[in-house]
Amino acid sequence: MTTQTFPSPLHGWRLFSLLAAAVLLMTALILLLEPNLVEATRSAIRATARSSFALFLLAFTASAWAVLRPSPLSQTLVRERRYIGLAFAFSHLVHALLIYRYGQLNPEFWPGRSTLGNLPGSVGYLFILLLTLTSFKGPAALLSRRAWKRLHTTGMWVLAAIFAYSNFKRIALSDWYLLPFAITGAAMVFNLLGKLAQASKRRQRQALNTR
Numbered sequence: 001m002t003t004q005t006f007p008s009p010l011h012g013w014r015l016f017s018l019l020a021a022a023v024l025l026m027t028a029l030i031l032l033l034e035p036n037l038v039e040a041t042r043s044a045i046r047a048t049a050r051s052s053f054a055l056f057l058l059a060f061t062a063s064a065w066a067v068l069r070p071s072p073l074s075q076t077l078v079r080e081r082r083y084i085g086l087a088f089a090f091s092h093l094v095h096a097l098l099i100y101r102y103g104q105l106n107p108e109f110w111p112g113r114s115t116l117g118n119l120p121g122s123v124g125y126l127f128i129l130l131l132t133l134t135s136f137k138g139p140a141a142l143l144s145r146r147a148w149k150r151l152h153t154t155g156m157w158v159l160a161a162i163f164a165y166s167n168f169k170r171i172a173l174s175d176w177y178l179l180p181f182a183i184t185g186a187a188m189v190f191n192l193l194g195k196l197a198q199a200s201k202r203r204q205r206q207a208l209n210t211r
């Protein structure tokens with residue numbers, strides 16, 4: 001079977017660079033346009049959480065799109081998943097740098113947070129680090145194919161759960177957070193449906209081969 005992808009000059013590291021530049025431009029604009037630096041930093045933290053969320057959703061649902069809605073666009077999404085995932089990690093690196101800066105600008109920030117409150121985010125960053133490192137050949141070679149797959153599947157689900165939780169706990173602040181919370185839930189269901197469809201296709205192929 002030949003896989004058709006979307007014809008685009010933007011792929012691989014070029015795509016990563018464009019996405020990373022967009023995250024940096026968005027952050028710079030927020031920091032420049034808001035006169036109060038403390039508020040600007042907080043807004044930029046929120047904005048980078050949202051850019052990370054959009055990139056995460058693309059990487060998390062890529063395979064499911066390709067199985068459930070095959071098209072050149074969905075095949076392209078699968079082909080570029082690694083670079084979209086790395087752009088997600090970059091966006092979250094900016095989220096972390098802004099949090100660090102915010103802690104300096106607002107000395108009440110860290111004392112106002114509990115260890116338990118920081119736990120989901122810290123676990124999230126641990127997985128982002130592991131997934132990023134093992135996206136490169138050298139560190140990936142230290143793992144068996146099965147262990148690599150297990151790590152990446154677990155990591156993506158842990159991150160999806162953290163996005164769901166982070167948005168859920170903010171629903172009390174604004175109904176608006178119902179939207180990203182529902183989108184995360186829908187992405188989880190879609191990912192699972194994609195996995196079921198893949199497994200069923202595999203079984204059909206095996207049955208044909210044993211005939």
Ligand code: HEM
Pocket residue numbers: 042045046047049050053095099118119120121122124125159162163166167
């Ligand atoms: C210890 C690590 C982390 C800390 C200290 C942290 C801190 C923050 C802060 C201060 C905000 C802005 C809150 C506000 O103004 O309402 C924020 C927003 C957010 N963060 Fe993080 N974060 C961490 C890690 C993560 C991770 C790993 C994820 C996701 C995988 C994440 C997802 C979010 C989301 C979804 C928002 C809400 C954005 C919005 O308002 O739409 N954070 N975080």
